[in-house]
Amino acid sequence: MEIVVFGAGSIGSLLGGLLACVPDHDVTLVGREAHVDAVRQEGLRITGREAFTVRPDATTDGTGLAADLALVTVKAFDTESAARELRTGDFRAVCSLQNGMGNEDVLAGALDCPVLGGTTSYGAVREAPGEVTWNGAGDLVVGPWEPRDCDGVAGEVAEAFRAAEIDAERVDADGIRKRLWEKLAVNAAINPTTALARAENGALAAPPAADLVAPIAREVAATAQAVGVDLGEAETIEAVEAVVDATAENESSMCHDVRRGRRTEIDVINGYVVERAREAGIDVPTNRTLWTLIRAWEAGRGHGESSDDGDGDGDGDDDGDSDGA
Ligand SMILES: NC(=O)C1=CN([C@@H]2O[C@H](COP(=O)(O)OP(=O)(O)OC[C@H]3O[C@@H](n4cnc5c(N)ncnc54)[C@H](OP(=O)(O)O)[C@@H]3O)[C@@H](O)[C@H]2O)C=CC1
Numbered sequence: 001m002e003i004v005v006f007g008a009g010s011i012g013s014l015l016g017g018l019l020a021c022v023p024d025h026d027v028t029l030v031g032r033e034a035h036v037d038a039v040r041q042e043g044l045r046i047t048g049r050e051a052f053t054v055r056p057d058a059t060t061d062g063t064g065l066a067a068d069l070a071l072v073t074v075k076a077f078d079t080e081s082a083a084r085e086l087r088t089g090d091f092r093a094v095c096s097l098q099n100g101m102g103n104e105d106v107l108a109g110a111l112d113c114p115v116l117g118g119t120t121s122y123g124a125v126r127e128a129p130g131e132v133t134w135n136g137a138g139d140l141v142v143g144p145w146e147p148r149d150c151d152g153v154a155g156e157v158a159e160a161f162r163a164a165e166i167d168a169e170r171v172d173a174d175g176i177r178k179r180l181w182e183k184l185a186v187n188a189a190i191n192p193t194t195a196l197a198r199a200e201n202g203a204l205a206a207p208p209a210a211d212l213v214a215p216i217a218r219e220v221a222a223t224a225q226a227v228g229v230d231l232g233e234a235e236t237i238e239a240v241e242a243v244v245d246a247t248a249e250n251e252s253s254m255c256h257d258v259r260r261g262r263r264t265e266i267d268v269i270n271g272y273v274v275e276r277a278r279e280a281g282i283d284v285p286t287n288r289t290l291w292t293l294i295r296a297w298e299a300g301r302g303h304g305e306s307s308d309d310g311d312g313d314g315d316g317d318d319d320g321d322s323d324g325a
């Protein structure tokens with residue numbers, strides 16, 4: 001399968017690198033100059049859970065590309081600009097693997113090809129140009145986002161990942177919406193709380209911080225139900241608690257971003273919950289408080305926080321490199 005990974009930072013480089021190990025896959029990473037140059041010159045170095053170097057194609061120009069599949073792995077606040085570039089290309093399908101809600105709608109509104117929703121609990125951090133650390137394996141779920149001949153291609157995409165020994169599952173349109181809302185609850189509970197506390201995810205495993213999980217999860221579940229997604233309170237709380245336990249020693253991506261003085265994805269996580277709840281006439285005070293606090297931090301960011309973008313090039317500024325989490 002010909003695959004473009006649009007947004008080769010942390011998770012995009014990891015998944016792109018794993019896919020590039022499959023002889024039948026032809027992978028092109030779309031990323032920023034320092035990373036692309038390093039991949040072109042030295043190959044993409046995967047470290048952490050496994051250590052190997054692989055040589056996908058790489059480019060900084062995401063326009064005019066053609067492939068069977070484009071995976072979208074930019075931060076959510078870059079999805080609109082990514083969609084504009086993807087629109088100049090030719091793809092059988094585009095699949096978001098991003099966190100937060102709204103990415104698939106942005107892509108479906110901009111593109112004529114089938115759009116798939118996706119979520120993954122694989123974990124990666126781009127340490128330096130050309131190098132990404134694989135710090136967590138989990139699952140990857142894809143499904144048709146809207147009825148635009150997605151059914152066949154969703155199964156092909158899941159198979160393409162399984163060929164790379166990535167634990168990928170194909171679900172139907174209702175299934176992917178439920179999985180994305182469940183991941184939204186996980187991110188809504190873990191990301192802003194650990195970011196504000198500058199703590200690892202495991203801080204939420206014990207009281208008093210653990211007492212935050214249920215109210216956040218309940219608010220997300222109630223909002224999901226209000227928009228027609230069958231997400232129960234108990235299962236949502238259990239899902240968050242399970243991820244807290246499974247990633248106890250991890251730093252959430254939002255904590256990573258805050259430590260580095262970088263913009264977060266709060267608007268598509270807790271902000272999305274607040275907006276949908278408002279439309280449904282539901283009060284979600286805990287999500288609103290977290291959204292407000294992270295936005296307040298973003299408004300004044302850089303004061304006293306490291307501005308190191310962590311990409312190892314020592315420049316300490318956000319020069320188009322990113323290290324995500
Ligand atoms: N990292 C992880 O383990 C996981 C991440 N996710 C989600 O996946 C998404 C990506 O996360 P992550 O990989 O950490 O983020 P990163 O910031 O590490 O990667 C995104 C990369 O895309 C680049 N980029 C953005 N727009 C363009 C463009 N138009 N052309 C070329 N490159 C572009 C960014 O560069 P620049 O910063 O310079 O704009 C950055 O290098 C997020 O939604 C995240 O929540 C989900 C699960 C796990």
Ligand SMILES: CC(C)(CO)C(=O)C(=O)O
Binds near residue numbers: 099121190201250252
């Ligand atoms: C699941 C979790 C919370 C793992 O840290 C994550 O997706 C993130 O950090 O963005």
